[in-house]
Every structure is written in C-alpha cells, then in structure tokens.
Amino acid sequence: MKSQADSRDSHTTIPGRPDLIRLGVGIIGIGTSGPLIAMSAMPIPTLIFWRNLGGSLLTLSFALKHPRHREGIQWSMLAGFVLAIHFIGFFLAMRWTTVAAGTALVALQPIFAAIFVKLSGDHIPTKAWLGMIVSFCGVLLISGIDLQISLRSFLGDIAALLSAALAALYMMAGSRAQRTVETTVYTTVCYFVCAITALPMALLMGFPILHFSAREWWILLGLVFGAQILGHTMFNAALKRVSPAIVSLIIFFEVPVSSILAFWWIGQKPPLGILPGIALILTGCVLVVRRSRPGVVELAP
Numbered sequence: 510m511k512s513q514a515d516s517r518d519s520h521t522t523i524p525g526r527p528d529l530i531r532l533g534v535g536i537i538g539i540g541t542s543g544p545l546i547a548m549s550a551m552p553i554p555t556l557i558f559w560r561n562l563g564g565s566l567l568t569l570s571f572a573l574k575h576p577r578h579r580e581g582i583q584w585s586m587l588a589g590f591v592l593a594i595h596f597i598g599f600f601l602a603m604r605w606t607t608v609a610a611g612t613a614l615v616a617l618q619p620i621f622a623a624i625f626v627k628l629s630g631d632h633i634p635t636k637a638w639l640g641m642i643v644s645f646c647g648v649l650l651i652s653g654i655d656l657q658i659s660l661r662s663f664l665g666d667i668a669a670l671l672s673a674a675l676a677a678l679y680m681m682a683g684s685r686a687q688r689t690v691e692t693t694v695y696t697t698v699c700y701f702v703c704a705i706t707a708l709p710m711a712l713l714m715g716f717p718i719l720h721f722s723a724r725e726w727w728i729l730l731g732l733v734f735g736a737q738i739l740g741h742t743m744f745n746a747a748l749k750r751v752s753p754a755i756v757s758l759i760i761f762f763e764v765p766v767s768s769i770l771a772f773w774w775i776g777q778k779p780p781l782g783i784l785p786g787i788a789l790i791l792t793g794c795v796l797v798v799r800r801s802r803p804g805v806v807e808l809a810p
Contacts, residue, residue, distance in 0.1 A: 528747045532759050538739025540766025543608040544774045549728045553600040554711035563733035565700035571693035581690030588682035589702025598672030605665030608771035609779035613787040614669035616761035619794045621677035637797045644793025650786035684748045692746045
C-alpha cells in the first residue's frame with residue numbers, strides 16, 4: 510500500500526473513497542461560488558475579506574489542537590497571499606463574463622500546474638502537451654466569442670486565465686504546507702492571510718466594510734459555509750493525501766455545477782457558441798492529467 514506521501518506525489522493515482530467523498534462535497538460547495546458572487550453587489554475586496562475571515566474563524570478552534578511547524582506556516586502564509594490575488598481575478602471574472610465561461614477558464618488549473626512542474630525541471634509527456642494545445646483552442650474560441658459580445662466579457666476571460674494560474678500556485682503551495690501541518694492549521698492561516706491581504710485593498714479603494722443590506726450578508730454566509738468550508742476546505746483536506754494535479758482536474762466539475770446553479774438562481778444562459786470551447790478546455794485538462802497509463806509515468810517528487 511502506498512504511503513500518504515507517495516499518494517500525494519503520484520499524479521496518476523485515483524484517490525481513496527474518503528477523499529473522493531471530500532472532493533465530491535467540495536465540488537458542490539465550490540460550485541455555489543460563481544453564482545453567489547455574480548448575485549452579490551458587495552465590493553470585491555470586501556467580499557474576499559469577510560469570506561476568508563469567516564472561514565479562518567470557523568477552523569481556528571480545530572487548528573489550536575495541532576502543532577504549528579514553522580515551514581508549514583510559511584507555506585500557508587504564501588498560499589493565503591496567492592489565494593487573495595486569485596480571488597480578485599475569479600470574482601472579477603464572475604461579474605464581467607458568464608459564470609460558465611469564467612469557471613471553464615479557471616478550470617485550466619491543471620494546465621498551469623503542468624507548466625509550473627515543467628519549469629521546476631520535471632518531465633512533461635507528449636500527451637500532456639497535446640492536452641494543452643486542445644485546451645488553448647478552447648480558450649481562443651471562448652475569448653473570441655466574448656470579445657464579440659463586449660470588451661467587458663473579454664476582460665473577464667483574461668481575469669479568469671490569471672485566476673487559473675494563481676489557483677495552480679495556491680494548490681501547489683497548499684500541498685507543500687500540509688506536509689508539515691494539519692489541514693485545519695493550514696486553512697486557518699491561509700484564509701486569515703488572504704483576508705488581511707484583501708482588507709487594505711478595500712480600505713485604500715474607499716469601499717465600505719460594514720454597511721450592507723441583509724441580502725448581501727446572507728449571500729456572504731452562503732459563500733463562507735458553502736464555497737469556503739464545504740468547497741476550499743474539503744479540497745485542502747484532500748490535498749493532504751492527493752496530488753495537486755488530480756485535485757485541480759476534479760475541480761473542473763465545478764463548471765457544470767456552477768453553470769446549472771447560475772441558470773437556476775439568476776437565469777444566466779451562456780452563449781451557445783462557447784459550449785464547444787468549454788468542451789475543448791475540459792478535454793485538454795483530462796489529457797494533461799491522465800497523459801499516460803496510470804502507474805507507468807509519474808512526475809518526479
């Protein structure tokens with residue numbers, strides 16, 4: 510049987526049943542994020558601040574029971590800073606383009622993760638490069654259609670792409686942090702750093718912090734308990750044992766979940782022309798992570 514470290518460093522191993530359940534719950538939780546962000550009128554830095562502060566406070570009592578390793582805390586802090594910048598891009602994408610297009614482009618996390626792995630000196634098989642080309646064609650299709658719709662939609666696509674790259678870095682940093690600290694310690698530190706990174710942005714931009722309608726606070730609670738706790742925290746718990754590449758791949762199921770909820774909650778219908786682009790992106794992501802028969806080719810730890 511593979512050890513926890515072996516499973517985490519293997520980029521082709523299927524997660525065990527407990528982690529598959531965590532990832533399944535995570536998909537539902539994170540799938541609520543895009544529609545709720547699109548529904549909210551709260552300024553983006555303020556929304557990021559409250560969402561992550563709430564998530565940090567909810568996991569704090571569990572974190573206090575575990576030791577805090579210095580290296581793990583440092584990686585957790587880095588992950589929190591990257592998460593804040595990722596959220597800015599993701600939140601902008603959810604408000605500037607459709608939820609379906611934005612979440613599909615953010616699902617390019619495995620592509621960026623593979624690129625970062627290559628830059629760190631590891632080998633990327635030929636099938637992975639083929640997957641990147643397929644996904645890139647999907648990006649061109651979606652962004653081309655959005656540019657025809659409006660410059661705002663196109664800029665939303667750009668924000669989503671930047672968010673995808675940062676999400677890959679966030680996943681990799683989170684996986685590294687959890688080699689030496691427990692998940693609750695990691696999430697408490699990560700979410701808190703994310704919150705205090707967003708707070709100065711909100712203050713410097715003159716955005717309000719407290720005075721919002723009851724509707725905005727209910728949406729925020731939905732984001733904290735759904736997207737943050739049931740979404741991000743479940744994925745982070747799986748990262749303790751599962752490769753960041755596998756977790757990034759599974760996250761692409763956020764696309765149909767978010768798209769269905771956006772249609773149900775806010776009546777948002779994505780342009781039919783972007784659907785082939787979404788299919789190309791997801792197909793390419795599958796090729797990148799699968800890239801060869803399981804157990805035959807693995808990236809070097």
